[in-house]
Amino acid sequence: MCLGVPAKVIELMANEVARVDVNGNQTEISVRLTPEVKINEYVLVHAGFAMEIIDESIALETMKYLEELLQYE
Amino acid sequence: MSEISDYQQQLLHAIQTEKASVTLMEVCGTHTMAIAKSGIRELLPPNIKLLSGPGCPVCVTSQGDIDAVIELVRQKDIILVTFGDMMRVPGTYSSLQEERSQGADIRIAYSPLDALRVARENADKEIVFLGIGFETTAPAIAVTLEQARSEGLGNFSVFSLHKVVPPALELIFSDPDINVDGLICPGHVSVVIGVEPYEILAQKHRKPCVITGFETLDILEGIYMLLKQIKQGDAQAEIQYRRVVKREGNLVARQSIEKVFKPVAARWRGLGVIPDSGLALREEFEHMDARLKFNIPEMEEIPIKGCACGEVLTGKISPPECLLFGRACTPLKPVGPCMVSHEGSCAAYYRYTPAKGRG
Numbered sequence: 091m092c093l094g095v096p097a098k099v100i101e102l103m104a105n106e107v108a109r110v111d112v113n114g115n116q117t118e119i120s121v122r123l124t125p126e127v128k129i130n131e132y133v134l135v136h137a138g139f140a141m142e143i144i145d146e147s148i149a150l151e152t153m154k155y156l157e158e159l160l161q162y163e
Numbered sequence: 164m165s166e167i168s169d170y171q172q173q174l175l176h177a178i179q180t181e182k183a184s185v186t187l188m189e190v191c192g193t194h195t196m197a198i199a200k201s202g203i204r205e206l207l208p209p210n211i212k213l214l215s216g217p218g219c220p221v222c223v224t225s226q227g228d229i230d231a232v233i234e235l236v237r238q239k240d241i242i243l244v245t246f247g248d249m250m251r252v253p254g255t256y257s258s259l260q261e262e263r264s265q266g267a268d269i270r271i272a273y274s275p276l277d278a279l280r281v282a283r284e285n286a287d288k289e290i291v292f293l294g295i296g297f298e299t300t301a302p303a304i305a306v307t308l309e310q311a312r313s314e315g316l317g318n319f320s321v322f323s324l325h326k327v328v329p330p331a332l333e334l335i336f337s338d339p340d341i342n343v344d345g346l347i348c349p350g351h352v353s354v355v356i357g358v359e360p361y362e363i364l365a366q367k368h369r370k371p372c373v374i375t376g377f378e379t380l381d382i383l384e385g386i387y388m389l390l391k392q393i394k395q396g397d398a399q400a401e402i403q404y405r406r407v408v409k410r411e412g413n414l415v416a417r418q419s420i421e422k423v424f425k426p427v428a429a430r431w432r433g434l435g436v437i438p439d440s441g442l443a444l445r446e447e448f449e450h451m452d453a454r455l456k457f458n459i460p461e462m463e464e465i466p467i468k469g470c471a472c473g474e475v476l477t478g479k480i481s482p483p484e485c486l487l488f489g490r491a492c493t494p495l496k497p498v499g500p501c502m503v504s505h506e507g508s509c510a511a512y513y514r515y516t517p518a519k520g521r522g
Contacts, residue, residue: 092299138274
């Protein structure tokens with residue numbers, strides 16, 4: 091039920107509405123809960139609302155525990 | 164990509180070499196589904212148990228509350244707008260789907276804002292939105308109510324069955340019959356509430372809590388972080404799902420909930436009445452509270468014969484241990500909500516566990 095999908099903001103419109111791209115499909119969502127969002131940022135969408143801005147730099151930084159995992163080899 | 168799959172293998176290897184007996188619980192329907200679908204449970208060694216807790220808002224909705232909603236849709240000139248998840252959940256005598264086939268006007272929406280459009284287009288009808296969900300969903304409903312108030316939509320109201328997660332987790336940790344060593348915390352609930360509620364729980368009960376994402380890699384990393392804490396004797400609240408979850412959560416969303424809703428006692432299927440675990444409309448919004456507006460009484464709880472959803476929801480038994488599972492209760496003919504809801508533990512087990520593992 092708490093399903094969230096990532097979407098890219100492509101246009102900010104009136105009344106805190108944004109046009110977003112979800113896997114190639116475009117739709118309109120409310121950005122009232124993420125007022126600071128900018129074009130080209132990714133947001134997490136739930137029930138027609140952007141719930142949070144996705145931090146792309148952290149999304150790209152994976153394998154946080156790589157070094158300590160090597161000790162299990 | 165191969166680097167990532169190597170990393171995933173290394174996480175799995177580290178988890179598989181763990182010798183201690185550990186029981187972890189997740190409390191999110193999306194985790195239930197992701198774990199079942201990825202096959203993670205089958206890859207874990209027998210000493211590491213993964214339980215599903217009360218993480219599906221549809222499943223934890225009490226029988227009496229469903230009966231109350233059915234009572235409402237039987238009234239004249241009502242249009243009920245709901246998320247699709249609720250349609251098939253059986254009440255004592257009926258479900259919303261059955262009511263719709265009998266002529267009730269029940270519409271499925273993706274966003275609660277769609278219900279406002281229905282209200283504008285049907286001025287001669289009363290539009291009720293069935294508000295269900297945890298902290299992830301509550302802000303969307305709060306914003307919708309604020310919008311309805313500012314537009315002066317007199318024919319719109321909300322039937323709030325909203326619940327909040329931390330009081331249920333407190334109950335799980337306090338129950339001597341439920342032995343959980345660490346918690347895989349719900350990623351999208353935490354987008355709103357942040358890490359603080361888990362810090363309180365982790366400190367009080369000395370159990371680690373890790374807010375975890377939904378990819379296979381996220382879940383493996385979350386499990387690894389919990390095992391590491393348990394091994395070191397730590398009990399911290401950590402965030403694995405850092406790309407989305409901020410320490411303080413989403414303050415705008417939290418303020419919206421705070422402005423529109425007040426905490427009240429709520430009945431959870433399987434857990435009973437938990438103080439401050441439900442969200443009711445504050446006085447300024449009471450004229451949009453469908454329960455009051457249409458005078459819907461509290462309904463009696465009549466248990467479903469033989470259904471062990473209550474035990475499943477608290478991790479006391481796994482779905483195949485229920486006598487009805489896979490026999491009298493299947494996704495095509497579900498008896499209890501854990502089999503009805505797409506994200507229910509029983510539905511996830513039924514769908515993704517090989518028949519021999521179903522017990």
